[in-house]
Amino acid sequence: MHSSKNIIGTKGRELESRRIALCVCGSVAAVKSPELARELMRHGAEVVPVMSEAAKEIIRPELMHWATGNPIITKLTGDVEHLKLCGRHRERVDLVVVAPATASTIGKLANGIDDNPVTTILTTALGSGVPILFAPAMHLSISDNKIVKDNIRKLGSLGVEFVDPDSSEGKAKMASVDRIAALAIRMLYTKNMRGKKVLVTAGATREYIDDIRFISNPSSGRMGTETAREAYLRGADVLLIHGHVDVEIPAYMRSRYAESTEDMYKEVIANVRKSDVVVLAGAPSDFAPVRRKGKVHARGELHLTLRTLPKISDAVKKVKSDVKLILFKAESGVDDDKLREIAVKKLKEARADMILANDVGKKGVGFVSESNEVLLIKADGSCRKIKGRKSEIAKAIFDCL
Numbered sequence: 001m002h003s004s005k006n007i008i009g010t011k012g013r014e015l016e017s018r019r020i021a022l023c024v025c026g027s028v029a030a031v032k033s034p035e036l037a038r039e040l041m042r043h044g045a046e047v048v049p050v051m052s053e054a055a056k057e058i059i060r061p062e063l064m065h066w067a068t069g070n071p072i073i074t075k076l077t078g079d080v081e082h083l084k085l086c087g088r089h090r091e092r093v094d095l096v097v098v099a100p101a102t103a104s105t106i107g108k109l110a111n112g113i114d115d116n117p118v119t120t121i122l123t124t125a126l127g128s129g130v131p132i133l134f135a136p137a138m139h140l141s142i143s144d145n146k147i148v149k150d151n152i153r154k155l156g157s158l159g160v161e162f163v164d165p166d167s168s169e170g171k172a173k174m175a176s177v178d179r180i181a182a183l184a185i186r187m188l189y190t191k192n193m194r195g196k197k198v199l200v201t202a203g204a205t206r207e208y209i210d211d212i213r214f215i216s217n218p219s220s221g222r223m224g225t226e227t228a229r230e231a232y233l234r235g236a237d238v239l240l241i242h243g244h245v246d247v248e249i250p251a252y253m254r255s256r257y258a259e260s261t262e263d264m265y266k267e268v269i270a271n272v273r274k275s276d277v278v279v280l281a282g283a284p285s286d287f288a289p290v291r292r293k294g295k296v297h298a299r300g301e302l303h304l305t306l307r308t309l310p311k312i313s314d315a316v317k318k319v320k321s322d323v324k325l326i327l328f329k330a331e332s333g334v335d336d337d338k339l340r341e342i343a344v345k346k347l348k349e350a351r352a353d354m355i356l357a358n359d360v361g362k363k364g365v366g367f368v369s370e371s372n373e374v375l376l377i378k379a380d381g382s383c384r385k386i387k388g389r390k391s392e393i394a395k396a397i398f399d400c401l
Contacts, residue, residue, distance in 0.1 A: 001069070002070075004038075004041075004068065004069040007038060007042050008042070009044045010042050012391060013043070014043045014044060014185045014233060015040060015043045015184075016044035018044065018188055019045070019092075019093040020045045020095045021047075021048045021049075021121060022037050022040070022050065022068075023050045023051075023097065023098040023099075023101075023105075024049065024050065024051045024055040024099070024118075025054065025098065025101055025104075026058060028058060029174035030058040030059050030100055031059060032174060033099060034064060034067035035177050036097075036180055036181065037064065037068050039177050039178070040181055040184060041068070043185060046070070048068070048073070048085065049061075049065070049072050050072070050117055050121055051064065051072055051073070053116065076117050082117070086124040087128060092130060093125075096125045097135070098134045098135065099180055100136070100174045101134040102138060103138050105119060106151050109126065109160075110151035131187050132155075133163065133180070133183060133184055134155070135174050136152075137171075137174035138165075138172050139170060141170075143165070161183065161187060163179055182229075182233065182250060183252070185233050186234075186235065191234060191235040193234035193235050193398060194234070194235030195235070195237075196235075196237070196276045196277060197236065197239075197276050198275065198276065198277045199271050199272070199275040199277070199278045199279070200224050200240050200241070200281060201241050201264060201284075202223070202225050202242040202243070202245060202282050203219055203243035203244050203283065204216045204219040204221070204243050204244050205244070205260050205283070206259055206285075207260060207285045207289060207309075208289070209291065209304065210293070211295055213296070217283050217285070219245075219283035219367055220246040221242055221247055222245075222368075222370065223281045223328070223390045223393070224240070225250070226391045226393075226394040227279050227281050229250060229253070230394035230395055230397070232252070236277075237254075238253060239255070239275075240255040240256075241258050241267045241282070242256075242258065243259065243264060260285075261285050261286075261310070261312075264282060265309075268312050268316070269312075269316075275320070275323055276323065277324040278326070279397070280328060281328050283330065284309070286309055287307065287308060288306065288307055289305065290305045290307065313325075313346070313352070314349065317350065317351045317352075326353060326397060327346065327347065327356070328356050328357075329355055329357040330358060330360045332359060333359065333361045336375065339358075339375055340383060342357065343355045343357035354379065354397070355376075356374040356376050356377075356393070357375045358374045359373075365387070370389055371388060372390050373386070374386050376400060
């Protein structure tokens with residue numbers, strides 16, 4: 001096995017056993033193609049690279065060979081590579097990704113022209129029903145051309161997916177590797193949340209003492225962000241409402257910032273009626289100090305008066321009784337029996353459908369950590385312990401749901 005394939009599955013197994021043809025066209029954005037190939041591999045995919053003649057002028061084929069561990073297709077031979085990849089048989093690829101995609105390649109596919117390895121593979125894929133994903137890269141003067149727009153609309157009507165470019169500096173720059181990879185996964189992943197609207201909270205809120213200082217908690221927002229990502233990959237329309245987080249919010253994720261608990265409460269309540277599932281993985285504060293104007297100067301002791309804040313979990317079912325409600329409950333220094341007792345009480349009070357309870361005092365799990373250990377308890381009383389990466393726990397949530 002080629003040494004580069006050691007990275008397969010190191011980030012996740014969403015694309016396990018999937019084969020993807022990565023077509024590289026002649027744009028300077030081709031310098032990102034090796035990175036994209038390896039990101040798809042890290043999520044479990046086997047990547048077969050295909051390069052146009054123009055692409056070879058930007059990056060050398062040996063780079064794509066190194067990145068994927070697979071031979072490069074740069075011309076069609078008697079081995080009929082286009083049929084091997086995209087013909088009507090079981091061994092064909094599961095997806096064709098074109099990144100970067102030029103206006104020329106888009107136009108040729110839209111008009112049935114197959115005069116190079118990339119366009120012939122695309123024409124074959126379209127005829128065989130193999131999913132296609134384009135990541136365009138071109139100058140704005142080209143992307144704004146009516147003919148180019150018409151070609152994109154035409155391919156869209158035929159089921160071809162596009163990941164919108166980022167417009168800056170007079171260019172329609174190819175979308176980030178993360179955005180392209182996420183959409184590729186979404187196209188091939190389980191679609192059991194398609195058409196559902198999912199609201200997720202994440203991160204810690206901040207309650208200000210004065211204009212500078214605040215009280216908060218160590219939540220990194222990773223659990224909520226992973227949960228939102230999992231729902232997105234399964235086809236859901238996701239809104240992530242987050243406080244302070246120490247992890248990157250995915251660029252493809254629709255999100256809103258809520259600094260305080262009251263801000264998060266208002267955002268959640270405003271969007272509950274439009275949601276099918278609400279996952280409260282955020283860590284809002286239960287108390288807030290009476291805020292003082294300006295900066296409190298350090299002179300002896302400082303006494304704070306704390307007021308109780310509204311409980312988001314108690315309000316959700318009152319707004320929409322049939323919404324699926326999933327809660328998280330953090331405790332510290334309790335055994336499993338006590339943790340379950342506390343969690344079941346909270347589940348019943350909020351009329352939730354599921355609750356995940358964890359002891360954040362345990363080393364290596366909970367706040368900040370990439371891993372977690374939870375008791376997953378459903379409304380029917382069933383309970384099981386799950387330990388693993390937070391991304392794996394997010395999968396378990398929607399599998400159980």
